Amino acid sequence: MSNWITLPTPLGPISAWQALPSGSPRAGLVVIQEIFGANAHIRHVAEQYAAEGYAVLAPSFFDLIEPDLQLDYDAAGVARGKALVDQLGVDRAVTIVEAAAAVLAPYGKVGTVGYCWGGTIAMLAAQRLGLPSASYYGARNVPFLDIPFKAPAIFHFGGFDASIPAAAVAAHREKQPGLPVYVYPADHAFNREVGMHYHAPSAALALERTLAFLKEHL
Template sequence: MGEWTSLETPTGRIRAWRADPHTPPRGALVVVQEIFGVNAHIRELCKTFADHGYVAMAPSFFDHFEHDVQLRYDPDGVARGLELVERLGFERALEDVHATATVLAEHGKVGVVGYCWGGTVAFLANTRLSMPAVSYYGARTVPFLAERIEAPMMFHFGERDPSITAHDIELHREHQEHAEVHVYPAGHGFNCDQRADFERHSAALALEHTLAFFRRTLHPAY
């Protein structure tokens, strides 16, 4: 379930993967990719959220540079993905998130959920765009923790994640005392079944927390 659609952004037209629920929407979600593009994992996440009643769209940020970038979870994929996100930058990514949210606004309140690099984008969409946000293992968030959250916020971390130390997690709690922080017995990328660190139980529990969060923040009277 899902299809590619066209999305107009301030710096040009890109594609976005969109999945719609079979029932009237409870709201909508911008789904923010890892550094690997809008690949099968991200498209499957859109389907999952659509199955739970949300219109879900994942903007294909890398279309600004190259069509249909879907990278492997290997050293070459990591290197290429890091190159592309550095070229994109957070400001341009947030412009694309805002453009996606504008399209989705007709379906109700819009939240954002992001993974890895996208987890940091989701956090910044909260502080700078005032969007309710869920961040999964956003390893680049620490330099921005002085920014004030402007909407409900949830973080998910793996306690064995080498890119996000226990000290980093405590910094999130210290600087964002009103956010929800969940830590799981898992490594980085535990939500992705294409990664070596995939941890099924942690992924299921994190999804449960995420869906409860969006039920509260996007349609509290549902």
């Protein structure tokens, strides 16, 4: 079952896409959007994890600034999305994740998975909130890598991703040697099935690893 719900947060109510499994949930999962909003791709990701047995919420983070906003994958959408996440800020984003996790708590342990900008917020959720988290191609991760982790995390990167150079990937291994870091023969956003950089083999392998991670830690 999938539908929009109203998610209460300390910052005010926002929308969130809720995807529930057909049986009893194994755990809860917060899916954290890219810079384009809680769009069809992110909702598909939520449903993908629900099919694996998780109770999922995908908050619409931009609702605090402009409700119901979903951006196109073009230059204008990228520019607008970057401006919006800068305006929202990481602190408010983590607060939203915490509110979503509280709603999911009745289903058991809660983790997160995030993509692009959301990959960095997922990492911060592991550091600040103690939520086991999977971070996909988080280009903003490096400045936060010295923060201690309260929960485990897993990292996925595309080896052809010009926005995340090899030195940035290496920094994850150097600063957090106990956390798994995977690099795939793919570009940025290789998991986004509607994008030009979608790479099905890499997306499938990253999903397999993420599901194993979530099964272990949730």
